[in-house]
Amino acid sequence: MTTQADVLIVGGGGAGCSAALHLALRKVRCVLLERGLVGGQASGVNYGGVRQQGRHPAELPIARRAREIWGRLPALIGTNCEFEATGHLKLARNATEEADLVAYMEVAKAHDLPLRMIGRNAIHEAYSWLGPTIVAGSLAPDDGVANPRLLAPALARAARAAGAVIRENSAVAGLAHDGAQFTVQAAGETFRAPALLNVAGYWGGEVAAAFGEPVPVSPLSPNMLVTEPLPYVIEPNLGVVGGNVYLRQIRRGNVIFGGGRGESDPGRPAARPLPHVSLTGMNLALELVPHLAGAQVIRSWTGIDGEMPDHIPVIGPSRTTPGLLHAFGFSGHGFQLAPAIGAILSEILLDGRTDVPLEPFRIDRFGPQDPLHG
C-alpha cells in the first residue's frame, strides 16, 4: 500500500511533532513516522528545563521564538504541559564562574533576554537554602520548567486533530529520492512525498548519511535522578556555569536533578544511567542544596539525544537533495526549542523563508566526512 503526502516527517520527538502540527494547521498533508512511541527518547525523558539563559548566541533567536510559543501552548494544543515560568537561576561557585555569568549579560542584552545578576550577599538572602560555595548567580525570570513526558504526545495529539497522520511503531526501513519524490518504507507500507523532514535526533545522522551528507553526530545520554517528595522550597530551575549539575523541584515536592552522562546503545535502542555518575550527581546536588542530605532518590533515567561537536544542532536545507530539511543533533538542549522548530521548518517549506538566522546550523559546516563513519 502506498500513501501519497505533501511532507514526510521522520522522527516523533518534539521537533517532529511540532512540525506535523504547524504543517497540518496550514492544511498540508503530512505523515509522521516514529520508530517507537512519540517522545520516547530525548524529547520525552529529558530534564524538563525551559531555558533560554546560557544558550549559544546563535540559538537565542530560536529560543526567544520558542518561549513565545510556550506561553500560548494552551491555545495551541489544549494543555500547558505543566509549563511554569519559575525563573532559571544560573549559579557561580567561584570567581571564574562569576566572570562567565557577567560576560553573558551582554549576550542576553543583545537578544532582549531579561537577565539579572545577583551578588553573593543578595543571593543567600533571596535563596537561603543555597549551599555556602555559591558566590553569585544570574536569574532569567521568564525561563522555567515543563513536564517533558507530555510535550511530544500533546503536540502529536493536536497535530492529528488538525489532520496530520501520526504513525507510531513505524521504523523507517528504506529511504530514497528519485529527483522529484521521496519514498519511505515503514511498517510494511510505502509513503511518498516531495518533501522530507529529518528530525530523527541522534538517528538524524543516519538519515543525512543516506542522502550523502554524513555529519559527526554522537549519542548523548544525560544522567538524571529524582527524589521522593520533599517540602517545596526550591522555586527556580537551577543550573551552574559549566553545566555539571542542574536541579529543580516540582510543586508536588520531588527534586529532579542531573549531571554527567549515562550509557547508550542507539542500535537497540537502549540507554541507562551509570551508577557512578548517579552517585557523583548526588554529591553535586548536595553542594547546591545542602538540605537534600538524607533525601531518598527513587529513580534514575536517561534517553538518547544526538550531540554535535560544536554543541549546536543541524537545522536547514540539505546540500545534496532538494526537498530535504534537517533539524537534529540538539546536543542535550532541544526540549525548549522544539515548539519553534516545527514552526521554522514549516515556514521554510511553505514560505521559502523564516525570520530566524539559520546559517550557524548549516549541515556542511563540519567539512567532508568519512561516509562510513557519518
Next chain:
Amino acid sequence: MTDVAIVGAGPAGTRAAEVLVRAGLRPVVIDEAPDSGGRIYQRPPRGFTRTDKTLYGFEAAKARALHAAFDALRPHIEFRPETLVWNIRQNILFTSHAGDMGEVPFGHALLCTGATDRIVPLPGWTLPGVTSLGGSQIALKAQGCAIGHRVAFVGTGPLLWLVAYQYARAGATVAAVVDTTAFTTKLRAMPGLLRGGATFAKGFYYVGWLRAHGVPIIEGATPLAILGSEAVDGLRIRTSGSEQQIACDAVALGWGLKPETQLADLAGVPFAFNAAQRAFLPQQDASGATANPSIFLAGDGARIAGADVAELAGARGAWAIVAARGLAVDHGEVTRLDAALARHGAFRSALDAAFPFPARLAATMPDETILCRCESVTAGELRATARAGTTLPAAEVNRAKALSRIGMGRCQGRLCSPPAAEVLAAALACPLESVGRLRGQPPVKPIPIMPRSPGSAP
C-alpha cells in the same frame, strides 16, 4: 573480585551458599534484613523469646534446619546483612548499607530476591489498619504483634488461610476470612493439588481449624470497600448478589505473591509473559541459568513456587554456577534436585489454577479507587490515559506511566503494576500481555543522598 555473589539469604540463598561452600567457594551473601531466613522464615530480633513452634507452626522444623544451616555456613561465607543491592551493571553489584554506598564485583551472581504481596487495591485500602497479608504475618513473626484486635483477611491463596490461622492461634479475633476464589474453582484444581501431599494437607488443616473455631469463612466473595474515615471500622463485601458488612479494625489483603524481578531486569535478563501467573517473568532454564552467562536465578524472585521449591532451586542454581566455573559437580545430587523440582512443578500449576489472580476484580475496580498509593493516582485517571485527551492515548504501560504518574513513586510500581496492567488492558479491551511491563530503572529501592568525602569510593 568475589567469585560468586548471592543476593538474598532466604531459603534459596541459604541452600545455594551451602552448595558453593561445599564446592570450595567463599560466596558473598547479601540481604536487606538483619539476619538470614528470608521473609518466610524471618527471624525475630535478638532477645525475643517466642519459640520456633509459635513463630513458624508446622514449618518450625524447616525454619530451624534452614537457620542452623546458615549459622553453620557463617565462617565460610562473607555475609552482608542490612544491605540493599540497588543496581547491577556488567559484573558489579551496587550496594547501600546504612547510607554507605559500596560495590561488589562478581564472577557469577545468583539472584534469590524473593517475592512481595500481590495486591488488588480496593476503595479504602490506604486507611491506617490495612496491611498486606505478608506484612501482617511479618508483624506477628518478627515483632510478636497483630495488626489489629479484630482482623479481616481478604484475598486468595494458601497464605490467606495460614495467616488467619496464625492470628487466631496468637489470640487475635479473626473477623472473617474472605476468599475471592469460589470453592468450585478450588475443587476443579483438586487432582493437581493432591500431588502436594503434606503441603495440601496443611491447607486443609487451617481451613478446618478456623471453621471449628467459629471463624466466619466466605468463599467466592467480591470485596467492595474497606470502611472508615480515620482508621478501619469495617469491610463491605458482596456474595451471590447480596451485600454484607463485616465489623473489623484491621484488614490484611493479599492475592498470592509476585516475584521481585528488578535486578534480573537491570542485569539484562530477557522476560516473557507467563499466562498462569499473569505476569512477565525473567527467562531461565531448569537450572536457573539465564541469557546473561554471569546471572542465575532461584526461588520466588524468578517464579512463585514457594519456600520448598526455593530451597531446591537455590541448590540447583548453585550447582549450575559450580559447573560454569569448571569445578567438580555432584551429578547424583543434581539429578535428585532436578527430579524433585519437576515433581513440585505439577503441584505449583495446580495452585495457580486453584487460587487465580482476580483479574476481573482488578479490571473493574471503581474509578475513584486509589490505584497507585505513592502518587495518589486513581483507576479513573489511569483509564483516562487509554483515551485521547490532551495527548495521544496510551496503548502500553510505560506511556500510561508517563501520562498519569502511575508507578512513579517510592515503590516504582512494585506494588501497583500488576493491577494497573489489568486496569489498562481492560480499558483498551486487549490481552494483558499486550500492555507490556514497566521498564526497570535503578535504584531497585530508594537510596539516600548522603555527604561523601571526595576521595571515598565510589
